[in-house]
Structures are given as structure tokens and as C-alpha cells.
Amino acid sequence: MSRSSRQSRDRELPEGAPGTEASGLVLVDKPAGWTSHDVVGKVRRLAGTRKVGHAGTLDPMATGLLVVGFNKATRLLTAITGTDKTYLATIRLGVSTVTDDAEGDVLQTRLANAVTPERVDAAVADLTGDLQQVPSAVSAIKVDGQRAYHRVRAGEDVRLDARPVTVRRFEVTGYRRAEDGTTVDLDVEVDCTSGTYIRALARDLGEALETGGHLTALRRTAVGPFSVADAVTLEDLAVRFTSTELSVAAAGLFPVRRLTGEEASELSFGRRIEVTGTEGMVAAQAPDGTVVALICDQERQGRPEVLSAKPEIVFAPATAPAAASTQDGGRT
Incomplete structure (x- = not known):
């Protein structure tokens, strides 16, 4: 894309549009007559990114809450789809x-x-x-x-x-x-x-x-912990792009485990860490507050007596552990 094309596109984007860098969820109050795919297409244009999906179809006749994820937050959508609805x-x-x-x-x-x-x-x-x-x-x-x-x-x-x-x-x-x-x-x-x-x-x-x-x-009024009372219309979204950042959304959906720098690095490479002691999915949070992965306690293959926390979904890119491990609570 040429510089002039990028500048033209940026002028068309609403305030707060994330582009391809940030990740999060948008709670949309879907209007009647729109398919869920129509809404995803609109959010793609407003967000300035192609990587957009939703957490559960609403029929065109229906209105109400459609949870839309963009960039890395699309990996959260499967977990949200399985939650209760109202x-x-x-x-x-x-x-x-x-x-x-x-x-x-x-x-x-x-x-x-x-x-x-x-x-x-x-x-x-x-x-x-x-x-x-x-x-x-x-x-x-x-x-x-x-x-x-x-x-x-x-x-x-x-x-x-x-x-x-x-x-x-x-x-x-x-x-x-x-x-x-x-x-x-x-x-x-x-x-x-x-x-x-x-x-x-x-x-x-x-x-x-x-x-x-x-x-x-x-009319759908709730999806898991999310409420249509917090949703925005597509018209409002076109003026100001309002979203919930990935780490905040994950922490609202799952119990949180604070990680050491070493644990965060291990998970970013897809490796297991010590058990969480919590049933179900857990949001693994790095020392800086970002969610590195969603983890779940599982048996090790061939060793059913040994449990460890396995990364089910990894959000963070692979990184080496912080050198100053004593500052972030890392093991010595």
C-alpha cells in the first residue's frame, strides 16, 4: 500500500481504530436486518484489520449483543461461544x-x-x-x-x-x-x-x-459475562471505536494466575508450567499485566499421576525470560 493510500485509509478510520497492532473485543448491538457476517465486515472496515470474527451467530431478524473479536482476541471467541446466553x-x-x-x-x-x-x-x-x-x-x-x-x-x-x-x-x-x-x-x-x-x-x-x-x-441481552447494556451501535462505532483490550477481556472471562517472568517465557514457547490448582481454563498473566495464554491443568502423556498447566491458547510471541528475575518474582 502506498503512503498516500495509507493516509487516505487512516483518515476514514474512526477515532480509536486499532489497526493490526492492538487486540480486543467489541460488544456490538446488532440491528435488525443485518447478518452477523455483515457486522464482522463492518467492524473490519472500522478497525482497519482483516482479522475479525464473532462469538455466536444472530439471525438477521434478531437484534442485540454480538461479541466481536479482532486480531489476537479472535482466539478468545471459541471460549465465549460456549458460554450461556440470555x-x-x-x-x-x-x-x-x-x-x-x-x-x-x-x-x-x-x-x-x-x-x-x-x-x-x-x-x-x-x-x-x-x-x-x-x-x-x-x-x-x-x-x-x-x-x-x-x-x-x-x-x-x-x-x-x-x-x-x-x-x-x-x-x-x-x-x-x-x-x-x-x-x-x-x-x-x-x-x-x-x-x-x-x-x-x-x-x-x-x-x-x-x-x-x-x-x-x-433480542440477545447477554453472552456469558457480557451485557448488551455495554454494547455500542455500529453508528457510534463509526465515530469512535470502543473496545475491551484483550488482557482485560480474558481476565473478565477466566480466573487469573499471575506469572513469573520465567513462566511467561515458557508459556510463550508453548511449554507447560506448574499446575494452577484451578478447574477449567485460567488466564495466565505476565508480570506487566498482559495475558500470555489460556492454560488448563492436564495430565502429562504417559504419566497420568503428574499434572501440569498446559497452554491451550497462546497470545504472546515467544520471548526469552527476563534477566532480572528477582524483580518479577522469578524462581531462582
């Missing part, structure tokens, strides 16, 4: 659609005049807890190497296997019956594990009540 949704009883949401063609209509709040509460209770959920056929799940939604749109009858999910909370916060009694709209709030389809919950609730059902609105 959603606000509206379910319409009395109408079933191909996609289990408002964007699909209507499959069937059935009167919802026999639905009562008591019946709804009982059905919701049955859909709370550990479930075997059949995902919506129009989904991004791959079937023999091809996305399920591509197969459905090609006219195939796609049947997906049930998957274990946990719905920790399924609460009805609003109940509205149409004047003619044909439909009932329910406002709900759902806390669930990763991989739970809220569209499928709407479908299954409708089937349990013998009315059919589909999703008419969906």
Missing part, C-alpha cells in the same frame, strides 16, 4: 412457519382460543431444564457438509437430530390475546446454554399447546 423474545401461538420465525412462509394456522395462562405456564415448565432439542431445519447446522438451510431452500426434507441443551430459565413476562382469539403473543425471557434455538422453543411450545407457534421478535 434472550428476550416474542412468541406467537396459533401460526406455524417453515423457519419457526416470522421470516418463513406460513405452514399452518390453528385457533389459539383455548390457550390460557395456566396452560402456558405448564408447557413452559416442561420446556425448562435439561432438554433434547431438535434444531430448526432452517439453520446453519451442516448436514453432509452442506448447511441445513441450503438444503431446505433446495426443496429437501431436512430432519436434524435432537441435541442436549439446558434452558435454565423460561419466564413469561407478557401475555396478549388477539381480539378475535386467533392468536396469543407471549413475551418471554430465556437463560440457556450455548446451542439452544429460541425458534425451536417457540415451535415446541406451540406444539405442546396444540396451536403451533413461531418467533416474531428476538
Whole structure:
């Protein structure tokens, strides 16, 4: 890239754009009508880097929290994807659609005049807890190497296997019956594990009540420890690029272990260090506060009686240990 091209690009970037140097997370309040890939493309342009990804797809119809990582922080996204989610949704009883949401063609209509709040509460209770959920056929799940939604749109009858999910909370916060009694709209709030389809919950609730059902609105309000209350709109991001630095984000997601200079160097080369004594992933923090790696206690191969902390994801480049190890608490 020529100097003039770089200068032109830099003038187009918002205040705080990281370029290819810094790494972190951006909490985006996704607008309706945008795909998650659209948001990633926008963040790439605003951040000034190609290395951008997200931690869990939102359908175009949905709004709310999309956690986006850039540069080295993209390595955090897999861990974030597996965290619990919280959603606000509206379910319409009395109408079933191909996609289990408002964007699909209507499959069937059935009167919802026999639905009562008591019946709804009982059905919701049955859909709370550990479930075997059949995902919506129009989904991004791959079937023999091809996305399920591509197969459905090609006219195939796609049947997906049930998957274990946990719905920790399924609460009805609003109940509205149409004047003619044909439909009932329910406002709900759902806390669930990763991989739970809220569209499928709407479908299954409708089937349990013998009315059919589909999703008419969906907003994600939380992903793990991250809240939509802290998210920014794409319009605001275009004015000032607001992000959470990688080390701060990792420390908010996992327990932290402070390292000596020697330990930080060992991890930067992908070598094991002494056990953390903590179950699950731990953010390994160098003496200067930067997160070097995510580590996890594991058995050594061939020596199951010996545990050590293995680097699962390494962020820092390989470095030699600091010479003045006594200043950073290094072992002597």
C-alpha cells in the first residue's frame, strides 16, 4: 500500500481504530436486518484489520449483543461461544412457519382460543431444564457438509437430530390475546446454554399447546459475562471505536494466575508450567499485566499421576525470560 493510500485509509478510520497492532473485543448491538457476517465486515472496515470474527451467530431478524473479536482476541471467541446466553423474545401461538420465525412462509394456522395462562405456564415448565432439542431445519447446522438451510431452500426434507441443551430459565413476562382469539403473543425471557434455538422453543411450545407457534421478535441481552447494556451501535462505532483490550477481556472471562517472568517465557514457547490448582481454563498473566495464554491443568502423556498447566491458547510471541528475575518474582 502506498503512503498516500495509507493516509487516505487512516483518515476514514474512526477515532480509536486499532489497526493490526492492538487486540480486543467489541460488544456490538446488532440491528435488525443485518447478518452477523455483515457486522464482522463492518467492524473490519472500522478497525482497519482483516482479522475479525464473532462469538455466536444472530439471525438477521434478531437484534442485540454480538461479541466481536479482532486480531489476537479472535482466539478468545471459541471460549465465549460456549458460554450461556440470555434472550428476550416474542412468541406467537396459533401460526406455524417453515423457519419457526416470522421470516418463513406460513405452514399452518390453528385457533389459539383455548390457550390460557395456566396452560402456558405448564408447557413452559416442561420446556425448562435439561432438554433434547431438535434444531430448526432452517439453520446453519451442516448436514453432509452442506448447511441445513441450503438444503431446505433446495426443496429437501431436512430432519436434524435432537441435541442436549439446558434452558435454565423460561419466564413469561407478557401475555396478549388477539381480539378475535386467533392468536396469543407471549413475551418471554430465556437463560440457556450455548446451542439452544429460541425458534425451536417457540415451535415446541406451540406444539405442546396444540396451536403451533413461531418467533416474531428476538433480542440477545447477554453472552456469558457480557451485557448488551455495554454494547455500542455500529453508528457510534463509526465515530469512535470502543473496545475491551484483550488482557482485560480474558481476565473478565477466566480466573487469573499471575506469572513469573520465567513462566511467561515458557508459556510463550508453548511449554507447560506448574499446575494452577484451578478447574477449567485460567488466564495466565505476565508480570506487566498482559495475558500470555489460556492454560488448563492436564495430565502429562504417559504419566497420568503428574499434572501440569498446559497452554491451550497462546497470545504472546515467544520471548526469552527476563534477566532480572528477582524483580518479577522469578524462581531462582
